Amino acid sequence: xxxxxxxxxxxxxxxxxxxxxxxxxxxxxxxxxxxxxxxxxxxxxxxxxxxxxxxxxxxxxxxxxxxxxxxxxxxxxxxxxxxxxxxxxxxxxxxxxxxxxxxxxxxxxxxxx
Amino acid sequence: xxxxxxxxxxxxxxxxxxxxxxxxxxxxxxxxxxxxxxxxxxxxxxxxxxxxxxxxxxxxxxxxxxxxxxxxxxxxxxxxxxxxxxxxxxxxxxxxxxxxxxxxxxxxxxxxxxx
Numbered sequence: 001x002x003x004x005x006x007x008x009x010x011x012x013x014x015x016x017x018x019x020x021x022x023x024x025x026x027x028x029x030x031x032x033x034x035x036x037x038x039x040x041x042x043x044x045x046x047x048x049x050x051x052x053x054x055x056x057x058x059x060x061x062x063x064x065x066x067x068x069x070x071x072x073x074x075x076x077x078x079x080x081x082x083x084x085x086x087x088x089x090x091x092x093x094x095x096x097x098x099x100x101x102x103x104x105x106x107x108x109x110x111x112x113x
Numbered sequence: 114x115x116x117x118x119x120x121x122x123x124x125x126x127x128x129x130x131x132x133x134x135x136x137x138x139x140x141x142x143x144x145x146x147x148x149x150x151x152x153x154x155x156x157x158x159x160x161x162x163x164x165x166x167x168x169x170x171x172x173x174x175x176x177x178x179x180x181x182x183x184x185x186x187x188x189x190x191x192x193x194x195x196x197x198x199x200x201x202x203x204x205x206x207x208x209x210x211x212x213x214x215x216x217x218x219x220x221x222x223x224x225x226x227x228x
Binding site: 032034036041042043044045046049051052090094099101103104105106 | 115117119144155156158161168203205210211212213214215216217218219220221222224
């Protein structure tokens with residue numbers, strides 16, 4: 001069975017400081033992992049995805065995530081937060097057959113000027 | 114702008130009304146999805162279609178009726194809804210089902226308020 005846990009429901013950072021959003025997953029198979037961002041009153045936008053290639057994945061807007069199998073983690077990072085990064089972030093794991101997607105409960109990121 | 118377009122973006126309806134949400138994808142995908150996003154709750158999968166065939170119905174009440182006339186269009190017909198059905202309804206599509214590395218792409222959502 002697959003599941004995903006986002007360890008923080010809310011993260012607050014100052015503009016210009018690093019961002020770390022944590023995600024742990026559980027999967028019986030080699031998973032595909034995703035991060036999505038949702039700005040207020042918008043749909044979910046794909047930030048990046050891991051599908052068993054390089055373990056360090058680069059996404060849009062300067063975000064990246066590292067797949068660590070030994071720690072079953074897929075944390076999202078960004079070196080320097082921007083005000084426009086304030087949004088809800090979702091970590092997602094898919095089943096091995098590619099037809100099931102398991103969403104985390106989301107992490108709300110606040111960026112303080 | 115995403116490759117998945119949803120209309121209307123906002124809808125207010127009474128409990129006795131009948132309305133529909135529309136979704137169109139321009140990505141050439143074969144699978145389409147309806148999700149419900151309520152405040153303080155995880156994203157809920159409602160329906161999955163693959164090549165216009167419904168492959169999943171997650172115990173959704175019959176007051177929600179999906180329709181997929183072709184692989185580019187997906188509708189969600191609404192009738193006799195309850196106030197607790199007020200939520201953001203998200204349409205999504207993916208290249209196919211049962212595909213390793215399958216990725217879903219979302220529309221902007223339709224905000225539904227039932228009064």
